[in-house]
Amino acid sequence: MRVRIHRGTQEIGGSCIELANDAGERIVVDVGRPLWAGWDEEVATPEVSGFVDADASLLGVVISHPHLDHYGLLRQVRDDVPVFVGREAAALLEAASYFSPISGRIRAAAHLEHRRPFAMGGFRITPFLNDHSAFDAYSLLIEADGRRLFYTGDIRGHGRKAAMFEELLDEPPSDVDALLMEGTHIRRDPGHDDADLEREDELEDRFVELCASTVGTVAVFGSAQNLDRLVTVYRAAKRSGRKLVIDLYGATVAAATRATIPQPGFDALRVYVPNRQRVLVKQSREFDRVERIRPHRVFLEEVAAHPERFMFHVPSSTARELIRGGALTSAGTAVWSLWDGYLRQQSGLALASLLAQHEIPMPQVHTSGHASMKDLRRLVGAIRPSRVVPIHSEAGDRYPDLFAGVDCHADGDWWEVKSA
Ligand SMILES: [Zn+2]
Ligand SMILES: [Zn+2]
Structure with a gap:
């Protein structure tokens, strides 16, 4: 199995990951809109064969969760590419689209369900419902050619579904060759590593x-x-x-x-x-x-x-x-x-x-949708992957200082998921 991160190795948001198996079949996970793009700004479609011109080797797109930085460019993808997303995530976007034109609809070919694997050609995909500030968000185990990649999507352990995070730690997918892990809270400033995030x-x-x-x-x-x-x-x-x-x-x-x-x-x-x-x-x-x-x-x-x-x-x-x-x-x-x-x-x-x-005070009461460094460490400790690959972080180059077995890749580069 080969992987190409189109966007996300150096930035938070706009994630798009293409995966290819030995048979030449491909799937894509997330087609996000970069966070730096203004509301009306045109953003180029990721260079995935089959997004604009038909290519039967592209089997489908999986959207991990209904945040624009993960699905926002999907509207630029051909309508005949099957899309997989959570049922409630799709319902939420459908409901939101009337009020917020930027919230696009997703016509789902099928829906993601917690720990229920499905196949797309030679790929086997198992969604894991997770804890995140977006509703109905998933991490994904993707298997092909005897290799196993786990993509966290956007994840945290301190939200209303913290129990899902604990379940993942208690019953993690086994034999993961590559862990593609979000690092929103892995910042340029190492002082942030110890930050406790409010529950x-x-x-x-x-x-x-x-x-x-x-x-x-x-x-x-x-x-x-x-x-x-x-x-x-x-x-x-x-x-x-x-x-x-x-x-x-x-x-x-x-x-x-x-x-x-x-x-x-x-x-x-x-x-x-x-x-x-x-x-x-x-x-x-x-x-x-x-x-x-x-x-x-x-x-x-x-x-x-x-x-x-x-x-x-x-x-x-x-x-x-x-x-x-x-x-x-x-x-x-x-x-x-x-x-x-x-x-x-x-x-x-x-x-x-x-x-x-009007002399109205405005305190801030908010917590992040993303895991603290402490929870990321717990996650890596539970999954024990052969390799850790940074995504959805502004400081991917800091991962090697924080975790064992890190491979940093650049946007647009193909790399192989190797067995342990
Ligand atoms: Zn995100
Ligand atoms: Zn998100």
Whole structure:
């Protein structure tokens, strides 16, 4: 089995891995959009034969999880290439695509299931459901020509599905020749290696404390697609005796996944329809989208009358109307619950100045979707691969200092998976 990483040996995001077996059959895992690319920026399609012009030796594409940096360039790939992705991951993207045009749909040929192997030509692929900030995310064991490669995808051990990470450590795939391991938290600065990452359930306690110390509304600005965080915020709201308000986008995405995820119909869960989404529904004339949530709908007047009874989990783009509607005042707290890098971008700076102008504090409550160095060490220790190959890291060249048996490869180079 030969492997070519098209993007990811030197950077976080935009991952794309091509694998070929001795029979000349090929599969691709992830077709990500680089994180450096702006929303409307054109990015060249990875140079995989069969992506643009037909090539029958390309058997299919597996998407590990529904984050743009892993599937964002899939729309540039021919429609007749079969795609494999988690069932709920596909449902989530389908639901999101109405609200967020950048969230493409994925027409899946078949779905990934936890530890249920399937074949594509001479390849055998076993998905492992994992813990990550994207819903329905998988690591993949890929076997061909008697060789075994394990790709972590994006993975962590401190989220709501930490038990899946522990299961992987307890029952790891055996005889792995190459471990293709993400290293988002392997940074240029070695000082970061010892960083402890907050657990998702610790965030829940911090949200509860914030609710207790806040007289007004607690407005959490987060991502509608981070369902782990939605669960965290919902649990915190319940413990605090507050109603959780999510927007129509968040409600639609949650309802598209599974019944255990907080969604319209859940106790003390309400739905707010921001201006932008109201306009979208009107323009598309899909009024049933609002009709369906009508029994659970909340208007800002109701929040403004009793802000202490509410907690929001909404996009930060709603901040201005929450303030204008009197739902978020200086008695309330805004919470930044996304990557802090966004705060240094223009929209983040504008938000900070808007909140400062209205004397609304904005603490940060967030944790990473990616494993700490400690958990990466535990993972390597459990799998005991012959070789470790860096991917999804800004400092792949540091792996040899941190793990035994590291092979660094460059983007675009073919290399052989050798047996132990
Ligand atoms: Zn990623
Ligand atoms: Zn991811």
